Amino acid sequence: MxxxxxxxxxxxxxxxxxxxxxxxxxxxxxxxxxxxxxxxxxxxxxxxxxxxxxxxxxxxxxxxxxxxxxxxxxxxxxxxxxxxxxxxxxxxxxxxxxxxxxxxxxxxxxxxxxxxxxxxxxxxxxxxxxxxxxxxxxxxxxxxxxxxxxxxxxxxxxxxxxxxxxxxxxxxxxxxxxxxxxxxxxxxxxxxxxxxxxxxxxxxxxxxxxxxxxxxxxxxxxxxxxxxxxxxxxxxxxxxxxxxxxxxxxxxxxxxxxxxxxxxxxxxxxxxxYWRYGDYAGIGPGAHGRLTRGPIKLATATERKPEAWLELVERDGHGVLDQEQLGYDEQADELLLMGLRLTEGVDLARWQQLSGRDPDPKREEFLLEHGFIERIGNSRIRCTPSGMLILDSVVADLAC
The missing domain is CATH 3.20.20.70 (Aldolase class I)
Structure with missing residues (x-):
């Protein structure tokens, strides 16, 4: 070739x-x-x-x-x-x-x-x-x-x-x-x-x-x-x-x-x-968005079928079918879910500010001892390569 x-x-x-x-x-x-x-x-x-x-x-x-x-x-x-x-x-x-x-x-x-x-x-x-x-x-x-x-x-x-x-x-x-x-x-x-x-x-x-x-x-x-x-x-x-x-x-x-x-x-x-849990506007059929409004983050989702979306927009000015207000706990969970996908990991201070708590010491120690996560200084936490293979389980443990 x-x-x-x-x-x-x-x-x-x-x-x-x-x-x-x-x-x-x-x-x-x-x-x-x-x-x-x-x-x-x-x-x-x-x-x-x-x-x-x-x-x-x-x-x-x-x-x-x-x-x-x-x-x-x-x-x-x-x-x-x-x-x-x-x-x-x-x-x-x-x-x-x-x-x-x-x-x-x-x-x-x-x-x-x-x-x-x-x-x-x-x-x-x-x-x-x-x-x-x-x-x-x-x-x-x-x-x-x-x-x-x-x-x-x-x-x-x-x-x-x-x-x-x-x-x-x-x-x-x-x-x-x-x-x-x-x-x-x-x-x-x-x-x-x-x-x-x-x-x-x-x-x-x-x-x-x-x-x-x-x-x-x-x-x-x-x-x-x-x-x-x-x-x-x-x-x-x-x-x-x-x-x-x-x-x-x-x-x-x-x-x-x-x-x-x-x-x-x-x-x-x-x-x-997305992975740093920033805001984004989702436009078009089936698009999702996350928009911060004061203490809440608004999760938007539009009509998936193109022609149905088109008619909704022409009638109402948008095709949004679902708007969910995410509180701090839900935002903290999403931050972990997205951020732990990154090798740069998650900003712990931001997660603590949203969740109002520290990670559970016993769960964190277990994940550290088994080599699934690691600390980056005192400010960030990330998955190891082994942790990436069981990412969903790591997120579930830390979010509890």
Missing amino acids: DTLEQPNLTRYASLLPDTGEPGFGVYVHWPFCAAKCPYCDFNSHVRHQPVDQERFTAAFLKEMAAMRQLSGPKTVTSVFLGGGTPSLMNPSTVSAILDGIAKEWHMPDGIEITMEANPSSVEAERFRGYRAAGVNRVSLGVQALNDRDLKFLGRLHDVEDALKAIKLARDIFPRMSFDLIYARPKQTVEEWERELREAISYAVDHLSLYQLTIEEGTPFFGLHKMGKLVVPDDDQSALLYEATQEITAAEGMPAYEVSNHARPGAESRHNLT
Whole structure:
């Protein structure tokens, strides 16, 4: 397989540096895909007729105005166009959405603006149009680097398409990431190590590496239940995870979150906002948000079905179906759940301020003695690599 030329890393200087603060993000959900992948339980929908992009754009702008009323004035630190397949949007649609965000909130130059894209929907002209609209980071859903597994995963692209998309992204955008799924049926550690090293040779600065999970409601779930789809057991999955950590660290792209790896300074700012438990406005069908209002944090969720969401927004000005007020205890639990995914860990003072208490000494001592967590000075606590393997249990212990 042909190798790709190394990019010019000096282009990265145009993005603002990470301040370490949670920040305020804006997430916009484009719910449409060309095809539904058999493992996917995201809010994505296939439409066989062209989507009325002008009508949806107008609805996005309406819902932004409603979210601005909830959030109050904010400085945006990142924007994420997710989906679905946002690269099915016209560049003019992306431009209008970004202009709308800048109208509702303060959006400084140099913030991270990410778009998800599938290699099968990548065209150079469209990529240049997205870049002209303001997108400065693209996240490609590559998922595998061999055609056999791409077909198994239901992807519409092959490896040749993936490499073309990676090269285009590297040529056009200051930053680029791509996703891979591992722990696929019959995948050996040696096969994954080769594929991962190949991926690192292509990736500029960031990789998202996810273990295949069987989600209820997906075609894979039915096949798995019937015994027709067998995924690696827990021991094999652990070996694959450990190989992932070792190789990425050795290649200068260590994990900064359970499934995300980056060269220093190239971490996803938007996802850090989630994991640092910052505020974010969720716009579009099925989008979620977290907006602080005094002592409470408001959790928002919109209608998932695109056409139903569209009608709600046109009638009411927004598609929000659920607004839950999270008190301090709930916020403290969410802070732990999100923050312990990060290698930087959780700010204990912030958790103590929200929860009104210290961690249970006996539970903390147990986790420390067994090597599942560690203290970073007196101010932070984080999971060890062993703790990351049982993250949910660690969170449950500390939250009690």
